[in-house]
Amino acid sequence: MNIGFIGTGNMATNLAASFLGAGLSVKAMYSRNTLLHMDFSNEYGVEITDDLSKFEMLCDVIFITTPDSEIEKYSQLIKTNSEQTILHCSGSTVLSVIKHINSGVFYPLQTLTSQKLTNFKEVPIIVEASNSSTLEKINTIATKISNNVTTMDSEQRAKLHLAAVVTNNFVYYLNSLSREWLKQNNISDQLLKPLAIKTIENSFDGEPFTLQTGPAIRHDLNTIERHLAMLENNQEIQEIYKILSEEILKRNRIN
Amino acid sequence: MNIGFIGTGNMATNLAASFLGAGLSVKAMYSRNTLLHMDFSNEYGVEITDDLSKFEMLCDVIFITTPDSEIEKYSQLIKTNSEQTILHCSGSTVLSVIKHINSGVFYPLQTLTSQKLTNFKEVPIIVEASNSSTLEKINTIATKISNNVTTMDSEQRAKLHLAAVVTNNFVYYLNSLSREWLKQNNISDQLLKPLAIKTIENSFDGEPFTLQTGPAIRHDLNTIERHLAMLENNQEIQEIYKILSEEILKRNRIN
Numbered sequence: 001m002n003i004g005f006i007g008t009g010n011m012a013t014n015l016a017a018s019f020l021g022a023g024l025s026v027k028a029m030y031s032r033n034t035l036l037h038m039d040f041s042n043e044y045g046v047e048i049t050d051d052l053s054k055f056e057m058l059c060d061v062i063f064i065t066t067p068d069s070e071i072e073k074y075s076q077l078i079k080t081n082s083e084q085t086i087l088h089c090s091g092s093t094v095l096s097v098i099k100h101i102n103s104g105v106f107y108p109l110q111t112l113t114s115q116k117l118t119n120f121k122e123v124p125i126i127v128e129a130s131n132s133s134t135l136e137k138i139n140t141i142a143t144k145i146s147n148n149v150t151t152m153d154s155e156q157r158a159k160l161h162l163a164a165v166v167t168n169n170f171v172y173y174l175n176s177l178s179r180e181w182l183k184q185n186n187i188s189d190q191l192l193k194p195l196a197i198k199t200i201e202n203s204f205d206g207e208p209f210t211l212q213t214g215p216a217i218r219h220d221l222n223t224i225e226r227h228l229a230m231l232e233n234n235q236e237i238q239e240i241y242k243i244l245s246e247e248i249l250k251r252n253r254i255n
Numbered sequence: 256m257n258i259g260f261i262g263t264g265n266m267a268t269n270l271a272a273s274f275l276g277a278g279l280s281v282k283a284m285y286s287r288n289t290l291l292h293m294d295f296s297n298e299y300g301v302e303i304t305d306d307l308s309k310f311e312m313l314c315d316v317i318f319i320t321t322p323d324s325e326i327e328k329y330s331q332l333i334k335t336n337s338e339q340t341i342l343h344c345s346g347s348t349v350l351s352v353i354k355h356i357n358s359g360v361f362y363p364l365q366t367l368t369s370q371k372l373t374n375f376k377e378v379p380i381i382v383e384a385s386n387s388s389t390l391e392k393i394n395t396i397a398t399k400i401s402n403n404v405t406t407m408d409s410e411q412r413a414k415l416h417l418a419a420v421v422t423n424n425f426v427y428y429l430n431s432l433s434r435e436w437l438k439q440n441n442i443s444d445q446l447l448k449p450l451a452i453k454t455i456e457n458s459f460d461g462e463p464f465t466l467q468t469g470p471a472i473r474h475d476l477n478t479i480e481r482h483l484a485m486l487e488n489n490q491e492i493q494e495i496y497k498i499l500s501e502e503i504l505k506r507n508r509i510n
Contacts, residue, residue, distance in 0.1 A: 068478070092478050109446060111453055111468060124446045150446065159440045162482045163433040166492070167447050168454045169469030170499045171426050175458035176467065178418040183463070185414045191364060191379045191405065192422045193459045198366055199423045200455050203430035204448045208438070212431065213366060214424030223323070223347050227417045236502055237421070243498050244425045247491055 001137075002027040004059025006074050008037045008048065010112040011065040011089050015145075017117050020044055022144040027058040052078060061137070063106065064088045064098075072097040085134055091161030094154040095128050104129035104138045107157060108146075111168055120145040126152050126160065177237045184234075209251060216248035256392075257282040259314025261329050263292045263303065265367040266320040266344050270400075272372045275299055277399040282313040307333060316392070318361065319343045319353075327352040340389055346416030349409040350383050359384035359393045362412060363401075366423055375400040381407050381415065432492045439489075464506060471503035 003019055005012040008031040016026045028047045031037055041048045049055050056079055064074050064086065071088045075098040080086060085102040095105050105128040112118055125142040127149060129135035135151065142149040152160065175196060179189035202211045215223040224245050231238035258274055260267040263286040271281045283302045286292055296303045304310050311334055319329050319341065326343045330353040335341060340357040350360050360383040367373055380397040382404060384390035390406065397404040407415065430451060434444035457466045470478040479500050486493035 068475075092481065109450055111450060111457060113466075122449050124449065126446075148446075148449075150443075152442075156440065156442055158481070159485065160437065160442055160446065162485060162496075163437050163442075163444075163447060164450055165469050165482065166429050166433045166436075166496070167451050169467070169471065169503070170429050170495075171451070171454050172458050172467060173464075173499060173503055174421050174425055174429070175455070176463035178421045179459070179463040181421075182415065182418050185411065187407075187411055187415055187418075188405075189418075189463075190459060191381075191403075191415065192418060193455075194377050194379065194403075195364055195366060195419055196422050196426070196455045196458060197452075199426050200430070200448075200451045202366060203427050203451060204434070204445060208431035208434040208444075209428075211368075212424070212427060214420050216424065220323075226347065226413070227420065230414065230417060236505075240425075240498070240502065241417075241421070243495070244428060247495065248424070248428055250491075 001025060001061055001141075002059050003061045003063065003141075004055055005029040005063045005065055006055075006078070007031070007065035008040070009065060010114050011108075012063065013040055013114045014112045014118050014120075015063065015065075015089070015106075015108070016040075016046060017044060018120050018145045019141070020046075024141065024144060028055050030055045056080060060084045061141070062086045068093050075099060075103075085137060087138065091126075091164060092158050094158075095130065096154070098130075100130075102130060102134045102137075104134050105154070105157065106138055106142065107161075109160065109164060121147055124148045124150060126150050126157050128153060128157065174240070177240065181234065181237055212248065212251070214248070216245040217252050219249065219252055256280060256316055256396075257314050258316045258318065258396075259310055260284040260318045260320055261310075261333070262286070262320035263295070264320060265369050266363075267318065268295055268369045269367045269373050269375075270318065270320075270344070270361075270363070271295075271301060272299060273375050273400045274396070275301075279396065279399060283310050285310045311335060314339075316340045316396070317342065323348050330354060330358075340392060342393065346381075346419060347413050349413075350385065351409070353385075355385075357385060357389045357392075359389050360409070360412065361393055361397065362416075364415065364419060376402055379403045379405060381405050381412050383408060383412065429495070432495065436489065436492055467503065467506070469503070471500040472507050474504065474507055 003026045008029050019026050026046050032050050034048045034050050037048045064071050068090045086098050086100045087104040087106045089106050091107050107126040109124040125146045127138045182189040258281045263284050274281050281301050287305050289303045289305050292303045319326050323345045341353050341355045342359040342361045344361050346362050362381040364379040380401045382393045437444040
């Protein structure tokens with residue numbers, strides 16, 4: 001099995017390094033800017049090419065790691081034979097955008113950067129395939145790098161991706177708001193970190209909402225009013241504070 | 256130094272256990288329901304009493320750990336002499352609600368439960384006092400249990416408490432929304448946990464907002480629209496999704 005990547009971004013570099021570490025063969029990466037990726041090429045011994053027909057010759061398991069909007073285009077651009085397999089790595093894109101007979105999805109549920117490569121051991125990898133032999137092939141690859149491989153159809157995966165946006169993107173945004181607010185007020189933002197970590201431990205303990213604390217769930221309108229007043233010159237965080245408190249207050253009334 | 260607590264909730268039990276572990280003397284806890292706390296009393300050898308005058312006799316450093324709205328009342332109810340010190344543990348209550356000559360604040364920036372006692376070693380403890388000898392006394396106590404003790408005035412502490420509400424209560428709420436959504440769709444909610452943990456690591460790395468990812472910061476309106484459509488029967492999460500995405504989109508335009 002010779003693995004190749006269309007794209008050389010965070011997903012491609014993290015998966016390539018992890019596959020190589022697990023003893024899999026990664027042959028090539030396709031990029032329009034080969035010079036940009038010489039370091040990676042030299043360190044890992046993976047050929048970076050801007051020649052798509054050469055790329056097609058070298059690889060039989062092809063991961064498309066482009067932006068979601070370009071997956072379909074590349075799945076049509078690359079010429080493959082029926083022995084080859086084409087995969088994408090997107091949480092929110094249906095399998096059927098890839099028209100090839102052996103198509104699949106390989107979606108690692110983690111936020112990735114090229115600066116610090118990820119160990120996938122505990123990272124859930126969500127897989128899907130157009131037929132059972134392709135599914136078997138994808139599972140073989142996935143279980144080489146992760147202990148947490150789950151098969152899911154495109155609809156379920158899209159729902160999971162939505163939850164990931166809330167738990168990753170929105171939480172990152174809230175913590176950035178907190179830190180910015182503290183910095184503006186000359187308070188060390190790192191003071192929040194132990195609390196933030198404990199919050200995540202509590203978040204996955206027991207039933208959702210059962211450990212909800214804070215002014216809103218206590219119906220402590222005094223504190224909420226004082227906080228909103230403190231935020232009168234910080235419209236963005238004030239608006240977020242207001243809507244989230246209102247929603248938690250509603251939960252308080254219902255439960 | 257003989258420490259006592261007004262109240263027997265999460266704050267009192269966590270601090271009492273931690274103080275005892277650090278070799279400090281915890282003499283008594285005041286509660287109107289002494290029977291409720293026999294287990295704690297037996298395990299830690301701390302007297303639980305409903306007799307306020309007895310409590311006053313036993314203790315010279317008194318932590319008021321009642322709900323915020325009752326701190327002032329209890330600070331007036333307990334009869335103390337000028338040798339004694341009275342503290343509260345609230346993030347959002349000013350020091351001056353305690354009228355005693357030796358008053359102080361001892362605010363651990365962490366979410367606490369009685370079920371699982373906290374090790375305070377890495378927990379920031381925010382202190383404040385009405386005079387320098389009291390501040391010294393509070394610092395002595397705080398540094399026995401934590402390596403992270405910071406002095407702050409009431410106004411700064413209130414700002415920090417506001418940030419803690421965002422980073423703890425609102426993040427817990429978002430993760431509960433995610434998990435509830437997955438449970439409704441028969442998807443294992445524990446799949447999100449590695450992502451949630453990594454999100455916190457990223458949240459405190461570099462400048463706020465610089466690692467923001469997701470559909471909104473990419474201006475990927477297609478994905479946002481699809482997510483909002485998926486949520487059409489889940490008004491609460493749909494509303495949260497909408498407002499947070501709108502705010503992140505605005506950041507995208509500004510930056």
